[in-house]
Amino acid sequence: xxxxxxxxxxxxxxxxxxxxxxxxxxxxxxxxxxxxxxxxxxxxxxxxxxxxxxxxxxxxxxxxxxxxxxxxxxxxxxxxxxxxxxxxxxxxxxxxxxxxxxxxxxxxxxxxxxxxxxxxxxxxxxxxxxxxxxxxxxxxxxxxxxxxxxxxxxxxxxxxxxxxxxxxxxxxxxxxxxxxxxxxxxxxxxxxxxxxxxxxxxxxxxxxxxxxxxxxxxxxxxxxxxxxxxxxxxxxxxxxxxxxxxxxxxxxxxxxxxxxxx
Ligand SMILES: O=C(O)CCCC[C@@H]1SC[C@@H]2NC(=O)N[C@@H]21
Numbered sequence: 001x002x003x004x005x006x007x008x009x010x011x012x013x014x015x016x017x018x019x020x021x022x023x024x025x026x027x028x029x030x031x032x033x034x035x036x037x038x039x040x041x042x043x044x045x046x047x048x049x050x051x052x053x054x055x056x057x058x059x060x061x062x063x064x065x066x067x068x069x070x071x072x073x074x075x076x077x078x079x080x081x082x083x084x085x086x087x088x089x090x091x092x093x094x095x096x097x098x099x100x101x102x103x104x105x106x107x108x109x110x111x112x113x114x115x116x117x118x119x120x121x122x123x124x125x126x127x128x129x130x131x132x133x134x135x136x137x138x139x140x141x142x143x144x145x146x147x148x149x150x151x152x153x154x155x156x157x158x159x160x161x162x163x164x165x166x167x168x169x170x171x172x173x174x175x176x177x178x179x180x181x182x183x184x185x186x187x188x189x190x191x192x193x194x195x196x197x198x199x200x201x202x203x204x205x206x207x208x209x210x211x212x213x214x215x216x217x218x219x220x221x222x223x224x225x226x227x228x229x230x231x232x233x234x235x236x237x238x239x240x241x242x243x244x245x246x247x248x249x250x251x252x253x254x255x256x257x258x259x260x261x262x
Pocket of ligand 1: 072148
C-alpha cells in the first residue's frame with residue numbers, strides 16, 4: 001500500500017457517537033485498511049475515509065476509481081451472527097447511501113440489486129462488503145465499503161454513471177459522509193432490533209426495475225425474465241418461462257434503460 005497521511009483535525013460534521021472517523025490523504029483501498037484494523041482489534045464504528053484511493057476495489061474484482069472529490073469510505077461492524085445474516089447489511093448500506101443522496105438531487109435514488117444506487121438510471125454509488133468469521137463460524141467483523149460519486153464520475157464502456165455534481169448538487173464528500181453515517185445509524189439499529197423485514201420492505205419500495213424485464217448474468221450463463229421480488233433472505237426472485245428462479249449472486253441488466261453492473 002502507498003503512503004497514508006492522516007488528515008489532522010476534527011471531522012467537521014456531527015456523526016453518531018459510535019462512529020469514529022479517520023480521514024486519510026491516500027491509501028490503496030479503505031476496505032483493506034479497515035480489514036487490517038479489524039484483525040488487530042479495532043472496535044465497531046471505526047470509519048476510514050480516503051481522499052484518494054489508489055487501488056479501490058468493486059465487486060467481482062473490478063476496480064473502483066475514486067479520485068479526490070468523491071467519497072470512498074469503509075465502516076467496521078461487529079454484528080456477530082451468521083454470515084448469511086451479515087450479508088443483509090449490504091441492503092442496510094444501500095438504504096443509507098440512498099438516503100444520503102435523496103434530497104440532494106431532484107430524481108429519487110433507486111436501488112439496484114444487489115448493491116448499486118442509481119440516479120436517473122445511472123450508477124452513483126456502489127457497495128463492497130467483506131467479512132471474516134470466528135472459529136465457531138460466527139461473524140467476527142464486516143468491512144462495509146461504500147463509494148459515492150460526489151464531484152465526478154468515471155466514463156464506463158458498459159454502463160451509465162453519474163455524480164451528485166452532474167445532478168446539480170454542489171456538495172463536499174465529508175457532508176455526504178455525515179448524511180450517510182446518520183442514515184446508516186438509523187437503518188443499522190432498525191435491522192438489529194427488527195431484523196431484515198423492514199429493510200427488505202424499504203429496499204423494495206426504492207427498487208429499480210421491479211416488475212419489469214431483466215437479464216440476469218451468472219458466472220456461467222445468462223437468462224431473461226421478469227423481476228418479481230426480493231426473497232426473505234435477500235435473494236432476487238425472477239420469473240422465467242421455466243419457472244421462478246432465486247438469484248443469490250450475479251449481475252442484473254435492464255433493457256431499454258441505462259445499463260449498470262454491480
Ligand atoms: O460497485 C461496486 O462494485 C462496489 C464499489 C465499492 C467501492 C468502495 S470505495 C470504498 C471501499 N474501498 C474499496 O476499495 N471499495 C469500496
